[in-house]
Amino acid sequence: MTQPKKIDVQNLRLSYGPKEVIHGISFHIEPNEIIGIIGPAQSGKTSLLRCINRTIDFTASAKVSGSIKVDGEDVVTTRNVYELRRKIGMVAPLPVGLPLSIYDNVAFAPRTSGMNNRSDLDGLVEKCLRQAALWNEVKDRLDSLGTKLSGGQQQRLTIARALSHQPEILCLDEFSIAIDPVTTMRIEDVLKELKREMTIILVTNLVQQARRLAARTLFLWNGEIIELDTTDVIFSERAKDPRTRDYVNGIFG
Amino acid sequence: METIETNQPSSSAVLTPATAPKRGRRSAAAVLGERCIEGLIRLCGISAIVFVFAIFFFVFREGAPILFGGGTGGHGVTEPGAAKPSFDLAKFLFTKTWYPTSLNTPRYGIGALIIGTFSVTLLAMVIAVPFGLGAAVFLSEFCGKKVRETLKITIELLAAIPSVVWGFIGLTVMNVVIQKVFKVQVGLNVLNAAILLALMSVPIIVSIGEDALKAVPDSYREAGIAMGCTRWQLVWRVLLPAAKNGLLAAVLLGVGRAVGETMAVLMATGHSVNIPHSIFDSVRTLTATIAAELGETAEGSDHYRVLFLIGILLFTITFIVNLLADFAVKGIRKK
């Protein structure tokens, strides 16, 4: 084994009650790559992310089978879900500023994991806010409410919070649907930087975003992987499946 | 480490060189504390079940000996040699002579009390249901935001008036009013108590009924309006049928409240064991009997145990009524 796989998904199935939404998919993700996951609505993209960080547990009717290995450890059966979630940063589609101060928003995760040293926290908060390209806008008002920021700022705050527990994997779930194109471009630049430090899973409904950022792209449709290849291939005539070509060219979806 | 080349970033974001992340660790005490508090939360969560069972158990415990051990012959003393008169449940429920304090042959027939409770509750509902549902319809369909807020606050205050104050109002104000208006001898009667109970149960009918009407999807209303319904037709033909389960629940909870009410009926019914022939007759209810007589019974006597049996009966009635209301409400949720 020359290159350890960061995430290795084998035959993953997920059903909500009697309805199966992911039908046995297998793929793997290399360390420090940006992988794009594209696909129309209801194709199981968000559910897949929720399986990876086990927040699927909070949906009572969900049943998962198969295996997801993160650094070789099976997520589906792991006992220490909190440690797992700290390894994974998750950015939800809609910005969620917690009703705490900006500082506390970012310091929330380190504090829950028991980090209480003020100077460590100060450094970490600054680092995360800088990484999320928000530091310059909020450095003078760190103790104002996170919920009072604008939508784009809140989304960057969400990213800063996702970075605050120093994850090795960053999952972004359609992060750009609630923010303007300029902010989107700034965040995309941030992601290119972050790739050096972590693995990034980019779920997006903008196929061009995947094209700009991702090294490889996975096309998920109705809970099945239609095609997974390098982004160059997916976005060219060399894509094997006609549905992939139709989707990236905007013929359906 | 990098496996695939992409274009180099050009952003200004500052990056610290990748070092081993500095992570905190939760102390064992914090984890243990969390376990404890979660255990406590679960314990409190099931406490409601425990309390309901405890109520049944302890009331039953005091009342049951008379069911199984037979009576003690009146005053808590069993005469040796005397055959224990067995306690007859059918007689208890269906005869109408209530002479608990008779020296020789105390009789515990609660038929008249049941009918008393039933008559007062029925009349109260006859008054409260139209008003309560009418007010619920007005609140949810006919009035503006300001009026709605004001009315809701008023109804909340109406619900807050203690039952003993209602009883006092019945005894002093309503008593005189009924005597004057209907030209009857006694103002403390079925009508008096029913009006009080109606006023007491209207708030619950209004608030649950309004919830039920709100739960009707707006698309129903829009469809109705699109077809040219007046609002009256909309209410009568669309909303009431659509919300009927919730409205039924509202009425049932009102009934539960009226059956269980104690102080108001104790003070306003006139408190005479009697099968009413008109709404101007005095009656006595199950709840009022317990409240009036428990203080004067010897602990462990037949009379004392019979009062606890009445308590079990009341518990059972309200339990069933609440259960039915719950099923009615769950009915709407499923749709």
Added chain:
Amino acid sequence: MSVPASSTAGLFTETPFIRKKRRTERLAQCLFGAMALAMVIPLLLILGYLVFKAAPLLSWDFLTTNPTNGMRKGGIWSALLGTVYLVVISLCISAPIGVLAAVYLNEYAKDNWFTRIVNLSVVNLAGVPSIVHALFGLGAFVLFARLDRSILAASLTLAIMTMPVIIASTKEALASVPVSFREACWNVGATRWQTIKAIVLPNSISGILTGVILQVSRTAGETAPIMFTGAVFYRNIPEGNVFAYGIKDQCMALSMHLYTVTTQVTNAPEALPYAIAVTLLGTVLLVNATAIVFRVWLRNRKKW
């Protein structure tokens, strides 16, 4: 308002049919409005009448002196203080249990049959008649737990009786905190309790407090549950001393005092029961009004 019917009957002119329709609509509105008013007016009338009758006796002295002369003269100090004791102690018991029970139901409980039974129990606990609670209090606390008739036994009975109030209002307050906040916390590895402590409780505390205030008013007005568990007709205590009752003592209570004076005491001055009723009602409505004002104030300073 209405457009006069013109001879050129177009699409939008009123036909007699439409006019009739509009009349029924107006009528319906008036009818339902009248039904709603029918509840408001008695409230105002009754309040006015009670205050009018009680006016001669209402004064500060009335509140701070003991009843004397077979409860025909004097004030209501011992009853007032007794009610305060009952309310405070029962609140100390029921508020923590009720709030935690609501946290369980809203945050931990899964959507299954067991949770349904718990919810059903809460509804039933609220529906059990107050006099049955009295029997329970007598059987369980006074006799079985050997607390005798005491403030503690009465408070325990009241606590269990009013617990559903606080469970319901706390559940509502917790449910008003958006789920997305919880998900954001879980995503960064916070446990359920850390999420509740850091986000859910601080943002619902105001709603919970409103529930507690409402519970105060409910507890203060109850009579039946304390009749056989700790309240007495008459008890003399030192005036002006707020620690005059012990937890194992029996006490007087305002609601009970009103019942006693109205039904058991003969030749009481006419204004006396009215004054007691107004004091009780005033206390309860004041507490409720506080809750309402508090709620409105909080709605205006939401954080999101």
